[in-house]
Amino acid sequence: MSEQIKIMCANKTHQEVIVHYIEQIQLYIDDITQKDEDYDVFINVLTELVEKSNKNVIFSFLGGEYTKAWLTELPTTIYYAVVGYMHLIEVSLLDLIDTTEKLNYLVSETLRELEDIEDLNDNYYKINLN
Numbered sequence: 001m002s003e004q005i006k007i008m009c010a011n012k013t014h015q016e017v018i019v020h021y022i023e024q025i026q027l028y029i030d031d032i033t034q035k036d037e038d039y040d041v042f043i044n045v046l047t048e049l050v051e052k053s054n055k056n057v058i059f060s061f062l063g064g065e066y067t068k069a070w071l072t073e074l075p076t077t078i079y080y081a082v083v084g085y086m087h088l089i090e091v092s093l094l095d096l097i098d099t100t101e102k103l104n105y106l107v108s109e110t111l112r113e114l115e116d117i118e119d120l121n122d123n124y125y126k127i128n129l130n
Contacts (some may be wrong), residue, residue, distance in 0.1 A: 007058040
């Protein structure tokens, strides 16, 4: 992103997975976007999705399915944003197919990596009152 935005993450592994995912998404979008203003619009949407995920971090403290839902929320919503974006801009059929294949692989791998995140019950969820 041209501007830095804070992304709330559960731990270092979560951060690495999410940052890699967003960087790859930006590369895919940059490759298929012909007009700078279209790219700027997508980056604004991406920023809004990150901010929404940051607000929803409170649900991760509820544990169980709430935590799982929050961990996967950002990659999933970004995935759908990219799909919608590709249908709104001028893009060749070849680029659409290629980007869709890359995107499907990326989101699958990202969600798999997020399922494998361990140690979510460590200091992230503990508050030291002493």
